[in-house]
Amino acid sequence: MSVDQATLDSLLAGAFGATVVIDLSNDRILGASAEAQALLRQAPLAGHRFSTFVHGHLGQLIVFVDEVLHRGMAWTRRIQVTPRDGEALDCEINGKVAALDRGAALVLQITDLAELDSRAEAARVARLYGGGLHEWQRAQSFFSELEQQNQLILNAAGEGIYGVNADGKTTFVNRAAQEMLGWTADDLLGQDIHSKIHHHHLDGELYPSQECPIYQSFRFEEVNRIEDEVFWRKDGKPIRVEYVSTPIYEGKVLAGAVVIFRDITERWENEQKLREALEEVAALRDKLEQENAYLQEAINIERAHHDIIGQSPSIREILARIEMVSRTNANVLITGESGTGKAMVATAIHADSDRRRRPLIHFKCASVNPDMIESELFGHVRGAFTAALRDKPGKLELAHGGTLFLDEFADIPLEQQGMLLEALQSRRVTRMGDTRPRELDLRVVASTSRNLEREVQAGRVRQDLMFFLNVFPIQCTPLRERIDDIPPLTVHLLKLACKRLGIPVPVITEGIIRTLQRYDWPGNVRELANVIERAAIVSRGDKLRVDIRSVGAPAVRGAATLLTEAEVDQIRTANTIACLRETGGKVSGPGGAAELLGIRPTTLYSRIRKLGLQAEG
Template sequence: MPYKRAAVVPANDRHFNYAASAQLVINPFVDQVVTANQEACRLFGSSLQELCESCASALFAPSFPTLVVFTQEVLGNGRAWSDRLLILHGGDEVRVEVTARCVAAGEEQHLYLTLQLADQLLRARERSDAERHFLSGIGHWNRVSQVFQEFERENQLLLDAAGEGIYGVDVNGMTTFVNPAAERILGYSAEELAGRNMHSMVHHRHGDGGHYPVDECPIFAVLKDGTVHTVDDDVFWSKSGKRVDVEYTSTPVRDNGFIVGAVVIFRDVSQKKADKKQLLAALTEVEQLKNRLEMENAYLQEEISSEFNHHQMIGKSAAVKQIMQKIELVAPTEATVLINGESGTGKELIARAIHDNSDRSHRSLIRVNCAAIPEELFESEFFGHTRGAFTGATADRPGRFELADGGTLFLDEVGEIPLRLQGKLLRVLQEQQFERVGESITRRVDVRIVAATNRDLTQRVAEGQFREDLYFRLNVFPIESMPLRKRLDDIPLLTQHFLMRASARANKSGLKIPLSEIEKLKGYHWPGNIRELENVIERQVILARGETLRFDMSSTTADSAEPSLAPTESSVLTEQEMREHERRNLVAALEACRGRVFGQGGAAALLGLPATTLSSRLKKFKLDPLLFRGAERAGYK
């Protein structure tokens, strides 16, 4: 049933109706306005009937939660006051001060509210404070005023000439004088500031906009402790509302031993802070560039010290000429290149030749051995990370894509990338943008991709181990890196080149290889390709007792661990026999090293192969090094 309002208006309702402040009577339990006076109707812009038909909560809708708390306080204590309630006034949300009292109306409890606009009360109080200040202690004011007048008169030339802002306040914080520089910085005239509270005029908010209580102000602290306060990072607010970054010193002023005020000298450091911020940004950028150059240098030094890092291709065979023709065609373009070939055939040389003959040769060629990167570090290695992104990330670090920006990224052993990570690589290859690990900023790069693999990627795609879309993205321009057994005519040139390099490293001169030994080298099938040839020559240079090198091709290892299956004119190995020969060679090396693959005395060192290449071959033949830790071969034949 509808709520029936009780007759609760005071007997002399004319006094209630014509009261100077807005009066409301509400029933909080049914959320209804019982009655209101004319001033309340004017405040809410509604008639008495409209107000009485309104919900009380609707009048305070902008601060409904605060109204609920306030109502509970009135009902609990019988009366309360608040200046945090908001109402709609003229279409705007305005703050009101409310004094409330709880009155029993029969069996009900009604709230009598007196409402006043907070802004109007604030202005009225300020006028009252000014009048009270003016009327109280005229003698004291005159004496204090005389102190500051004498100070201003004695230092007038200094005040006018000073580039810093200078102003004085009395013991109550009221402004006594302002110099021209302070007027210029703050935008106020001396007349506008004189006799006004300086804190409420220019120091009322922190830099973040939060309220700055006067009892926390270092300027006014001198009025209590009598010591000089210096602040080098604070904010004043100009007449236009503009933030002014300042540093200042507040010094107490004494008269007959008593503190009567303070003099404040301040300086606008907005431009200084902006310049400092710009300088820090520039230094950060320089530091980032420095880190990037250091990273690039580390990678390049790694490449320079690489065992198989030559910057020219050697050979005159038809296979080499065909490769060179393809390099000349594709190098000037931006096309992605996929280099296929067995390990040790010089795929990196082809990548370097493409880079050196492209428009990107002024930037770096960054190499990534995809087979050597653990899955958990894949994203960090490729895309970089920020400090704290994971345990051990003690500093920001750019990835290989960033280092190769403007240059070429060589993805070696690309077929070894785990399937679950191939999608992330494909996205970056397509969009040329990525995010560092632990960072939400998207970075864009301009990178050319050259990839290499010793795997049959079409077979890997068929087996579901390599994404087909990634394969097509990489295989724009394929180049086949021929094995050494298909370019035997290049062995004399390669042999002479490696002999010169090995002789220089071993500090041996005058060494030579007879033609008969060259023919012996040409008769070998070279499962390790050019890298194996280089290792064989370097080993013989080290072992040489005279000027002539001799080769015993009955073994591919220094200690003759493997019996020879080298082809002769009367015995030619099939592809399957060659694969079986290579497998037996790997088994022999693992047995000799007791299953050890890496490091000194490992199978990789014994075979003269990079550890990553040997690991790849072991996977290819499904050989587990752990099974060779014992004395027996565990069934391998």
């Protein structure tokens, strides 16, 4: 190796970066570092003319070389270096002179400025990165501490708390929520929580998320407080919850919602039990009311209940018919004048029937104000009309399972007759003001003292109702047509009266019986009972003394004095008018016309109505 080559090698070995050594005498490159060969894309570089890499800036190179020779060293950025088959590069060139045996040589160190910039940037990023990493670690530990504190607070809360982001995905869930829902944080975090816990209503109806108040919280920026809904547990069971969902913000941007909920299942169950208990109490109260009403009815019936007394063919016929019909469910229509025992027959039918353990409801159609008939028959709910202060069952309902006795049914106004028929046929009744129909299972026994055919013709009784009721007719005979029954009836009624009055039973003579049998008895058995009671009082435990004239004009029996029906009606009318004059128009109560005539006030009222007379009270 020549001395020059050794110097050259040591020059290049000590060089940094792309370095070329150029022979100043002929512009040829004597040697180059590997970096220089890479930069100028020419390997080897030795032997090539350096000026071929700086064409375009040859003048600047000559000036620069002069400066290096003059000063021993110099640098420039005004020379672009163009690699072989490449584009010109902005470079910084440092030059110095090296002494070789063959003469002075130029040593150029070439730095690609673009690469220098990218290295500087990398260094800056590296510097930043180094510093940033530190900052990041500090922030992370700060946030994790914060989060730990938050988690501690959230987990200590007794309420279930969870957060959702604006996509409805769970962002956090506290321990209480996990315990109440049975879902773990792993199950829920990042998941669509609505579809996990809020997907259906309790009744099984789908719960679309757009209808969910929690979603609405962050859609419409509103706080929603819901008092009774369900969340679904992981095991598929619902829990009743109340919750508040509040929108949350990151800066000023709506980020989602936080939901705080409480399991109210136990509270709800207790409330439910309370509700049920109250309903039960109400039902019991209703039942008690019904029982009361029934007992009241039963007492009334009991008071009026006597054995049917008589041996006459007509009474035997009645008893036979009662026996025949009582075991069936057929409707019965009892006809006959007032006081002939129609109510007794109805009671006997019920008492002999399979329904005897259930109520016999006696509805006296003639004694109820027509305006009240509807509510009395069908019942009402509170507020159905002004006076309806509480729920009340009607007679039809009260008779459920038993027998309904419609006494003087022809007195029911036409409109209510239609409603009654409808209820009886459909076996359902709806209370006034109510919408709920109630089942009916009852047997109807109806009575009338009117001539039904005439009533139907006159349009006062619906024919269809008459047919419905008149499945099995029983005719009660007036007392005057069965005078054979007067002796046993007198004995029976006297015993009853004396027991009631607390006096000994007077003796009944044959003469008295004959007197009683001669009388016409327009008021029938009720009139007979009145006469006997009065007689018992005046007899004072001795012989029974009857003053038949005290009860009305005696009917002298016999063919010569027979009267026509019209004549009887005339006499009855005149008698009624006279009686009303006597009492000053007073119908019922002590000293009233009904008492004087020995008939029931309701009977007298309907007679007065029929005659078009005025009565008092």
